[in-house]
Amino acid sequence: MSRSLRRGALAATAIVLSVAALSACGAGNDAQTLEVRPDNAAVTVDDVKIQNALVVTQPEPGAKGPAAVSASVFNNGSTPQTVDAITLPGTKAVVKLKAAEGTGPITVPAHGSVLIGGQGNASAVIENGSEAARNGDAQKIVFKLSKTGDVSLNAFIVPATSYFKDYGPETVPAAPTTVPAAPTTAPAATPTGTPATPTSPATPSGEASHGAETPASGEPTTAGH
Template identity: 75%
Template sequence: MSRSLRRGALAATAIVFSVAALSACGAGNDAQTLEIRPDNAAVTVDDVKIQNALVITQPEPGVKGPAVVSATVFNNGGLPQTIDAIRLPGSASLVKLQAADGSGRIVVPAHGSVVIGGAGNASAVIENGASSTRDGDAQKVVFKLSRTGDVALNAFVVPAKSYFKDYGPTVVPAPPAAPETTPSATASPSGDAGHGAETPATGETTPAGH
């Protein structure tokens, strides 16, 4: 076989191998990961992995109200852990945690995971979210777990729209408009003592003392 033919055969083999490898990746269980999705923060410390971490604000700019932290927390260890706190360094805002059932701490089961944010899931609500976060920033978020300790990462700050609508805070309703006031009727002056009193029937006055 000539040298040129050998080069052509090798090139064809390389192309077939590349197409086969791509087809195998696309047909696997993770084929949907090839879809275009926003980049979200993730970190792994010991047995804990946190991914898809976001700070989600009100959907419309300028609206005052809470924001939320959304994330999925994995526990690859053999013992359950609790999320004891979530902090936003550099911000004075508190993050209120609530388990999915509305009571107790958020528990990450052994060899399991917990979702924070969205209907039916645990929640992490940032009080005064509008004043402590700004859309487009990367906000440092620290998860404090009972066994692993602090796990920190930078989460994107996004409004509750598009991909994030179902995981964001409830829209704060506009305050009700103040009721219109009408001028009250001027009360008729009552008769003063010593100047006569008005009679109910005729409106005529009679001298006092008579």
């Protein structure tokens, strides 16, 4: 190979490596700016594959309330399986499962999948999520399936904002309301009933009544005038 060809090959290789390095830095350090959703935890055990596993907390930092587990569960087997439980080892968290429809368990159909988390999907609510999960940490999650058994993986803990706002807990604490203070003085009482009718003034004692006079005792009675 001539010297000029070797120089061209080296220059092309340097350009490719530079582009690859820049792409890696952009995706790893500033993925949200580039609007690239970061990869989440995934694992495969026998016929079951779980991917995009997350623990999604309240959108406001420090807010008290439940959290939620979000994940896609795939079943490549020929028989359906059910998700019997989800646990967070090392915590006292209690995860309540609910199917998308009805009151039965979360069922993963044969050669199918089920999405846990998000409106209209199955849900896995961590009742004491604010105590069990802290944003930025990685939490071990165990999915217990009816046939495969325990499938565990580490999932990121993220708030229900940005890409994850539609996968967080449905229950969000309401903003506190201000209760008006009670008045310190009682309002004037409203008079009830009909006002009493004023009575006529009494006749002064000792004054003679109009009309015929009554003679004093012992005096003759005068008939007529």
